[in-house]
Amino acid sequence: MKPAVLLALFLASPIAAGELRQSGISDGSLKADTAMLASDAFEGRRPGTPGGDKAVTYITQRMRAIGLQPGNHGAWTQDVPLVTITTAPTPLTFSYCSDGHQECRAASHTSLAYGTDVVLWTKRQVATQALAASPVVFVGYGIVAPEKGWNDYAGVDVHGKTVVFLVNDPDWQTKAAGKEAGPFEGRAMTYYGRYTYKFEEAARQGAAAAIVIHDTEPAGYGWNVITTSWTGPQIDLDGPDKGSGRVGVEGWMTRAAIERLLAAVGQDLGRLTTSAQQPGFRAVPLPMSASATLSNTVAHSASKNVIGIVPGAKYPDETVFFTAHWDHLGRCPADRTGDDICNGAVDNASGVAGVLALAQAFAAGPKPARTVAFMSVTGEESGLLGSRWYAEHPVYRLALTAGGVNMDGLNVGGRTHDITISGGGKSDLDATAIAVAKAQGRTVSPEPSPEKGGYFRSDHFSFAKLGVPMLRAGSGTDRIDGGRAAGEAAQADYTAHRYHQPSDNYDPNWNWGGAVEDLDLYYAVGRDLADGHQWPQWYAGAELKAVRDTTADQRPGGR
Ligand SMILES: [Zn+2]
Known part of the structure; x- marks a missing residue:
């Protein structure tokens, strides 16, 4: 914020410490x-x-x-139509040749265990969602940001494929945060760093499956949060497309699990991550394929927002x-x-x-x-x-x-x-909040973990x-x-x-x-x-x- 803006704000609406306690x-x-x-x-x-x-x-x-008035045309609540999809615990199986070639006579198979290594779900309202021998592509951070000249999907067709990507955005390890600190605002997370965005982008690209690689620091929380949040019944808005616009299989996998898999085909996550952070990064097809069959139960319900007004x-x-x-x-x-x-x-x-x-x-x-x-x-x-x-x-x-x-x-x-x-x-x-904080005798500290993208994580x-x-x-x-x-x-x-x-x-x-x-x-x-x-x-x-x-x-x- 420009100092002039803040000064004007002080002059326009001086907020005295005494007024703050009017809230009572x-x-x-x-x-x-x-x-x-x-x-x-x-x-x-x-x-x-x-x-x-x-x-x-x-x-x-x-x-x-x-003493509020009902806020929705005389009613206290607004109906929110929901769908609950429960996917049975399902492993994700990878097939590969340990010599690194995709076509081979005796492929090896590794099943990632549901809960410990991977969690999978579908947002599609279907009884069964299958992923069959889908080629796996590492797409870096899974970002397409034309205004930043960044495209992790450039030159690769991922239709029917399983895309695997890193959480957060390419410059989150930069120490400083802000527009000067990198194309993705340095340590501060941009909307491109959110997994919600990445799943949406993978759907636009036509992928069959999209899996985020979990890592505690750039995700902002541990694997335990993934398992408590993403297992069991999953609730979504019940829209007219019945989830058909989403990638068929979505999920998270642990960093340790992908490291094991990559090692088996002579790849290294550290090296892939470093290259994914460079401008001009190109997606890397991996010599492996992924399979899973998701069995789902689908139930419709409604919940409510509560609204009251003065x-x-x-x-x-x-x-x-x-x-x-x-x-x-x-x-x-x-x-x-x-x-x-x-x-x-x-x-x-x-x-x-x-x-x-x-x-x-x-x-x-x-x-x-x-x-x-x-x-x-x-x-x-x-x-x-x-x-x-x-x-x-x-x-x-x-x-x-x-x-x-x-x-x-x-x-x-x-x-x-x-x-x-x-x-x-x-x-x-923000300027108003800063003026009020000053009147309270409080200072403004930089957001301690801007890489967690807190601004995108609530209502x-x-x-x-x-x-x-x-x-x-x-x-x-x-x-x-x-x-x-x-x-x-x-x-x-x-x-x-x-x-x-x-x-x-x-x-x-x-x-x-x-x-x-x-x-x-x-x-x-x-x-x-x-x-x-x-x-x-x-x-x-x-x-x-x-x-x-x-x-x-x-x-x-x-x-
Ligand atoms: Zn909350």
Whole structure:
């Protein structure tokens, strides 16, 4: 952001420290709502289960009690049609000649074990999906980015083939992050680094199977997260094409598994990775083929987003959004203690509690000029499904949705000296958040792990992908109590031992001071948007600016 922009912002909307506490948010309701939603009675809040239905009922009741109005044309919920596909555990078998030739008399076979080496699924609504002796091609990072002069599929036809690619993008190991640090913004992940993008690209290329090579650091999480997230019933939006536009077989494999396979045919993952990071990389056909037969059961269901509003007094058609997903993983493989419920206390009972606390603050405060919507969405853990459905079927026109704040996991470890902004430097909302943080006496720290691509990993991205500026910000790691060492240790501990595991349980000893301060910040950002009439802009060069600009003429002032 240019200093002039920040200065203008200070002059236009001076935010004094005293005003921040107008939210009146305290930890009382945060604790009660989080404890309730994360209790075993909700069974991990999986969409399509009684526990998931319970969460919808609870949030609706809370919104009604707070005094919100129903947000969907008089209804509290929006139906989200879902399909659940359960693929039976299936090994992935590779055939090759140990002398490196594809055609040979006595081929060797290696089966990668489901769960330990590989996980496979299909997004197609079919009983059986077969992959038969499909030639395997290593396609580097699996990226086609014409504006960057990058094409990992150049000169190779992958129709009917199995593409294998690396997670993240080619310059994630660069130390610096940002546009100067490399074609893919250095250490910061671009959308091209997301596996979601890679699967979509593999489908456009006509591949028969697409497998991501897992690696903990560039993925941002361990293999345990892959097995808890991608095994068992898989939920998706139930679209008209019944999944036929997807690659037939999708999956992840461990780095160790592909290293073993490559060694058997005289290849080396380290060497392939190095070449994949060079501009002009060409895909490498491997002397092996892949086979698997996936047996699936397909079930249709519906889940719900919950929406409540405080109607705008002056511009009721213009909206500001606060969002947090209510769903989590439900029943999980049991951990060592025998606990088989992924309760999702931090992820994301805490965020729902935050949205409800903000709703309470807006309902009790002065009437906003614009409508403020509080939405708790379903299906985030299965790929941002509820927010995607809302963004594609909005109740309030996206062109007149000024912006919003998403919460996914509040800080329950105490106050910090700093905040971080996920995917920072993209829109005017960042500048507002920075001004508020300064008024709180907090500094802004760079995102600690920009290679994890946090901005693409929660529901704000469903809005942002369609142009709506959305803020994702919160406490940094520099704790008032214990400094950076304590904050970073707690972060590492959460990622390794709680994230998407049965141990993400509610703890009555949590310190909510940092969460309250973050909610004060969200309240101030939301107030600034809801009481004013400005339209936050994406900064020049932000990848999401172009789509927002297509609706500029629908906004008063044409911006
Ligand atoms: Zn989450």
